[in-house]
Amino acid sequence: MNLSTKLFATLVFFLTVSISYAQEKFTRADTLRGSITPEREWWDLNYYHLAVEVFPETKSIKGTNTVRYQVKKAHQVLQIDLQEPLRIIEAKQDGQKLEIQKEGAAHFISLPKKQVVGSFEEVIISYEGQPKEAVRPPWDGGITWQKDENGNHFIASSNQGIGSSIWWPSKDHPADEVDSMLISITVPKNLMNISNGRLVKTETKGQTKTYHWFVSNPINDYGVNINIGDYVHFSEKYQGEKGLLDMEYYVMRDNLEKAKKQFMDAGRMMEAFEHWFGPYPFYEDSYKLVEAPYLGMEHQSSVTYGNGYQNGYRGTDLSGTGWGMKFDFIIIHESGHEWFANNITYKDVADMWIHESFTNYSESLYLDYFYGKEAGQEYVRGTRTRIDNKLPIIGRYSVNSRGSGDMYYKGGNILNTLREIVNDDEKWRKILRGLNSEFYHQTVTTAQVEDYISQEAGIDLSSFFDQYLRNSTVPILEYFFSDDQTFNFRWANCITSFEMPVDLNLGEKKVRIEPTTKWTQVTLEKNSDLTVDVDYYVGSLKVR
Numbered sequence: 081m082n083l084s085t086k087l088f089a090t091l092v093f094f095l096t097v098s099i100s101y102a103q104e105k106f107t108r109a110d111t112l113r114g115s116i117t118p119e120r121e122w123w124d125l126n127y128y129h130l131a132v133e134v135f136p137e138t139k140s141i142k143g144t145n146t147v148r149y150q151v152k153k154a155h156q157v158l159q160i161d162l163q164e165p166l167r168i169i170e171a172k173q174d175g176q177k178l179e180i181q182k183e184g185a186a187h188f189i190s191l192p193k194k195q196v197v198g199s200f201e202e203v204i205i206s207y208e209g210q211p212k213e214a215v216r217p218p219w220d221g222g223i224t225w226q227k228d229e230n231g232n233h234f235i236a237s238s239n240q241g242i243g244s245s246i247w248w249p250s251k252d253h254p255a256d257e258v259d260s261m262l263i264s265i266t267v268p269k270n271l272m273n274i275s276n277g278r279l280v281k282t283e284t285k286g287q288t289k290t291y292h293w294f295v296s297n298p299i300n301d302y303g304v305n306i307n308i309g310d311y312v313h314f315s316e317k318y319q320g321e322k323g324l325l326d327m328e329y330y331v332m333r334d335n336l337e338k339a340k341k342q343f344m345d346a347g348r349m350m351e352a353f354e355h356w357f358g359p360y361p362f363y364e365d366s367y368k369l370v371e372a373p374y375l376g377m378e379h380q381s382s383v384t385y386g387n388g389y390q391n392g393y394r395g396t397d398l399s400g401t402g403w404g405m406k407f408d409f410i411i412i413h414e415s416g417h418e419w420f421a422n423n424i425t426y427k428d429v430a431d432m433w434i435h436e437s438f439t440n441y442s443e444s445l446y447l448d449y450f451y452g453k454e455a456g457q458e459y460v461r462g463t464r465t466r467i468d469n470k471l472p473i474i475g476r477y478s479v480n481s482r483g484s485g486d487m488y489y490k491g492g493n494i495l496n497t498l499r500e501i502v503n504d505d506e507k508w509r510k511i512l513r514g515l516n517s518e519f520y521h522q523t524v525t526t527a528q529v530e531d532y533i534s535q536e537a538g539i540d541l542s543s544f545f546d547q548y549l550r551n552s553t554v555p556i557l558e559y560f561f562s563d564d565q566t567f568n569f570r571w572a573n574c575i576t577s578f579e580m581p582v583d584l585n586l587g588e589k590k591v592r593i594e595p596t597t598k599w600t601q602v603t604l605e606k607n608s609d610l611t612v613d614v615d616y617y618v619g620s621l622k623v624r
């Protein structure tokens with residue numbers, strides 16, 4: 081590609097991006113949902129007690145959420161979100177009814193009591209109504225009201241994207257995770273409710289039964305879930321890096337035998353991911369796999385499962401290489417999120433690559449652990465046909481906007497490329513484990529993750545991340561031999577600051593070069609078999 085076509089391509093790219101961003105209209109509601117408003121900023125979530133009764137016959141719910149928080153800054157108005165058609169009945173502090181100004185889903189609650197910095201306060205919110213039904217769970221979430229094959233109710237929540245406030249009143253922004261949570265769900269007494277954390281108590285009253293689940297670790301609000309049905313339970317103990325881990329399985333009564341076989345993948349997953357990422361982050365809360373009436377979701381310590389008790393993604397291999405049929409996609413992928421999404425959580429959904437790129441990559445590391453490095457890398461390369469390269473992976477900040485779907489397959493390929501750059505598999509594993517200990521139970525920005533990797537790799541990867549996360553073109557290595565001994569090369573189709581080492585295969589020999597966007601020469605014997613290492617997600621072009 082010559083300079084003018086390159087300029088043209090770049091121009092077209094920028095125009096495409098600006099046009100599609102311009103078409104993407106953000107509203108005041110997006111800002112209220114996606115930003116840290118002054119009414120959210122001043123208080124730090126400490127504890128929720130969500131107590132909800134679910135009425136399957138009328139598809140309605142009624143309950144309270146007790147919100148305990150610590151005052152960080154003097155302020156007298158607190159924002160709580162709840163989406164229509166649900167409605168807040170009242171909010172109280174110290175028994176006193178509070179005034180509420182409603183703007184869409186945002187509820188601005190005035191607090192007459194002086195909010196003293198450092199003190200802990202509570203607001204109790206009562207609410208009721210018929211929550212939005214999920215259209216296409218888990219992507220277009222809400223509540224799924226279904227029946228199992230025996231005619232029993234089978235109900236579940238799923239709300240990543242649409243937000244926890246689709247079914248309960250919450251601080252619906254990812255930056256502030258609650259430190260612990262009690263979830264008390266009342267259901268008809270012939271049914272069970274499975275939520276996050278550990279079952280601490282059940283109470284039967286008349287025709288209903290209440291299940292109290294306690295989460296002792298910080299939890300992202302989108303991970304909080306209910307799963308109601310005619311469940312049966314089995315379990316195993318896993319001897320892991322932090323001791324004995326309870327692994328609990330809840331499935332529909334008729335699926336028990338299938339589940340006992342298929343869920344063997346959960347123990348294998350735990351072994352592989354503790355190796356790559358470090359200890360499972362929620363030993364205190366146990367690990368659970370819970371059958372749900374939709375495909376599945378990374379709900380913290382109660383990963384939901386609906387992949388039909390078969391390997392692959394709904395029985396198909398996303399990589400087209402055959403390796404994708406070696407595992408149950410939903411068990412491996414959704415559980416991978418326990419490290420990247422639940423342990424390390426984005427502060428803004430624009431940085432969703434922190435969840436999805438690493439978790440997509442985890443699928444290949446599972447294969448790597450059991451079938452070898454080449455199996456894992458072949459799987460990653462196989463997913464390249466699913467990459468669009470149309471929009472950047474990072475979305476718009478503060479408006480609840482996620483980046484492009486390339487955060488999945490391209491994300492996996494970016495991380496596989498990074499492994500090649502680091503060129504030391506033990507060091508690479510140390511970085512993956514280091515991320516999980518450095519940002520243990522935290523919400524983070526992309527800058528924190530990028531800086532950590534650069535620092536631990538000992539390489540300045542800032543232009544690498546700018547290129548692969550904030551732009552959508554794929555760098556092309558342009559090269560030629562100007563004589564029998566002189567090799568010329570540069571990066572093209574990329575940002576001008578881009579620099580990245582890359583490995584060349586010359587027959588049996590491997591040579592590392594360090595191209596920038598300027599032509600560089602090295603002494604290298606002319607070789608017509610020259611190829612670029614296939615695990616780098618780049619293009620290559622012999623220009624003469």
Ligand SMILES: [Zn+2]
Nearest residue numbers: 413417436439
């Ligand atoms: Zn995912």
